[in-house]
Amino acid sequence: MNRTLPLWPVFVAMMLAGCTGKDENWHGKDISGLMPELEFQLQGTDGNTVTPADSGGNIRLVYFGFTSCPDVCPTTLTDLRRSIEQLPEQYQNDVTTLFVSVDPRRDTPERLASYVNFFGDRVVGLTAEEPALRKLAKRYRTTFGYDDPDASGNYNVSHSSAVYVFDRDGDARLLLRPGLSPDQISEDLAQLAREANS
Amino acid sequence: MPVSSYLLPYDFSPLTLLSYMLVLGFYGVALLRMPEQDRPGSARIVTFTLGVMLCYAVMQTRFDYYSQYMFFVHRGQHLILHHLGPILIALSNPLPVMRFWYQRISPSARYWLQPLGWLYRLLQQPFIASFLFVGLIYFWLWPPIHFDAMLSRQLYWIMNWSMLLDGLLFWWLIFDPRSPAITSALGYGKRILLLALVALPQMILGAWIVFSRGMVYDVYEVCGRAWPMPPETDQLLGGLLTWIPPAMMSIVGILLVLRRAMHEDGKFPKRSSLAGGNA
Numbered sequence: 001m002n003r004t005l006p007l008w009p010v011f012v013a014m015m016l017a018g019c020t021g022k023d024e025n026w027h028g029k030d031i032s033g034l035m036p037e038l039e040f041q042l043q044g045t046d047g048n049t050v051t052p053a054d055s056g057g058n059i060r061l062v063y064f065g066f067t068s069c070p071d072v073c074p075t076t077l078t079d080l081r082r083s084i085e086q087l088p089e090q091y092q093n094d095v096t097t098l099f100v101s102v103d104p105r106r107d108t109p110e111r112l113a114s115y116v117n118f119f120g121d122r123v124v125g126l127t128a129e130e131p132a133l134r135k136l137a138k139r140y141r142t143t144f145g146y147d148d149p150d151a152s153g154n155y156n157v158s159h160s161s162a163v164y165v166f167d168r169d170g171d172a173r174l175l176l177r178p179g180l181s182p183d184q185i186s187e188d189l190a191q192l193a194r195e196a197n198s
Numbered sequence: 199m200p201v202s203s204y205l206l207p208y209d210f211s212p213l214t215l216l217s218y219m220l221v222l223g224f225y226g227v228a229l230l231r232m233p234e235q236d237r238p239g240s241a242r243i244v245t246f247t248l249g250v251m252l253c254y255a256v257m258q259t260r261f262d263y264y265s266q267y268m269f270f271v272h273r274g275q276h277l278i279l280h281h282l283g284p285i286l287i288a289l290s291n292p293l294p295v296m297r298f299w300y301q302r303i304s305p306s307a308r309y310w311l312q313p314l315g316w317l318y319r320l321l322q323q324p325f326i327a328s329f330l331f332v333g334l335i336y337f338w339l340w341p342p343i344h345f346d347a348m349l350s351r352q353l354y355w356i357m358n359w360s361m362l363l364d365g366l367l368f369w370w371l372i373f374d375p376r377s378p379a380i381t382s383a384l385g386y387g388k389r390i391l392l393l394a395l396v397a398l399p400q401m402i403l404g405a406w407i408v409f410s411r412g413m414v415y416d417v418y419e420v421c422g423r424a425w426p427m428p429p430e431t432d433q434l435l436g437g438l439l440t441w442i443p444p445a446m447m448s449i450v451g452i453l454l455v456l457r458r459a460m461h462e463d464g465k466f467p468k469r470s471s472l473a474g475g476n477a
Binding site: 029033034035064137138141142144145146147156158159160162177 | 208348350353422423427
């Protein structure tokens with residue numbers, strides 16, 4: 001008990017720091033404290049189990065989508081790629097994009113692999129059985145749903161259109177809503193990368 | 199999907215389950231133990247249970263899932279938590295049950311519970327009550343606040359519970375079974391005035407949502423919908439649910455209060471102050 005006592009001023013200071021942190025200007029929506037830290041166990045494109053530890057220390061961008069997605073997913077992934085390319089040299093390898101497919105029936109590991117490779121080599125394609133995906137989606141207060149298939153078996157999937165940004169410690173920090181430009185995203189990512197490095 | 203998964207909670211909240219069990223438990227025990235002449239009739243018991251179970255259903259079944267990811271279902275959820283459920287509970291007149299338990303509280307506990315009574319009387323001031331009633335709707339539908347509430351599990355629960363508790367307070371004030379002629383309950387005229395007053399801002403808000411061109415509540419777009427539905431349709435339906443049913447409930451409320459006022463007319467001797475004021 002006595003040993004923990006000297007930690008109190010540190011704790012208070014951290015809380016105050018947390019308060020001042022809110023004054024920072026972000027283009028994305030600040031979600032610090034609103035959501036739990038990054039945690040998942042999903043299948044990678046090579047069939048291995050992937051957890052946040054595999055990209056530990058990196059800034060993680062989590063995006064839920066599906067490879068048959070007509071426009072939103074490719075646009076978002078292209079924007080993310082461009083924003084990462086605009087980052088200062090030393091941070092470019094500090095950002096990992098996690099593309100979580102919520103359409104495991106169609107998105108086989110091979111299909112997912114060729115899709116994410118198209119958007120750069122720091123994009124990780126992930127998926128799982130539907131219950132595991134539901135659990136992950138629920139944790140981040142998002143969901144997905146399937147339309148009825150048409151005559152040729154194609155169906156639409158409703159999914160989150162935002163990108164969840166987790167810092168190097170895996171804490172939820174920002175939500176990038178659609179409509180942000182790559183420049184704006186890049187500025188946010190740079191700010192996040194600097195903050196954790198200092 | 200099996201039927202059970204529709205009945206099981208999407209986001210299980212032990213505190214919520216416990217609260218509902220306690221309410222129904224206390225109600226049931228009081229029914230069994232209270233003297234015959236005080237016991238509410240079966241219609242009132244059914245009304246009370248229905249009101250409580252409706253609120254439970256929208257909080258702790260699959261309905262809650264759809265409320266989190268569809269704007270119009272969310273509006274339906276609040277319609278039940280803030281209007282329909284509390285209306286049924288208040289109309290069932292659980293006063294004898296509350297009296298039964300109040301008499302069993304020891305005097306020392308009553309002393310410590312006093313601040314709760316003060317708070318209750320403060321919140322039931324007609325102006326404060328109606329301000330809270332409308333204010334909470336506006337507060338949680340304020341777009342930035344609504345966004346956060348839908349993202350944070352904690353805020354989401356606070357939102358739903360605050361709506362339910364405020365609904366209970368307001369509709370209890372309106373349907374208080376005690377006659378204003380012989381108790382300090384709010385006068386019927388004032389109750390009708392309050393009902394009309396709170397209907398107006400709700401209609402304005404609902405109409406504003408319905409006629410908004412852009413996306414007012416993009417959180418449902420950001421977080422994905424329960425099924426693919428055009429955002430405009432979702433917003434339109436949600437706006438209509440904010441606009442029309444609450445207005446209708448205010449009108450039904452006014453009719454019910456009027457009916458009671460007419461039934462009681464001449465039943466109790468008029469208060470002299472009132473008679474003096476009219477002369």
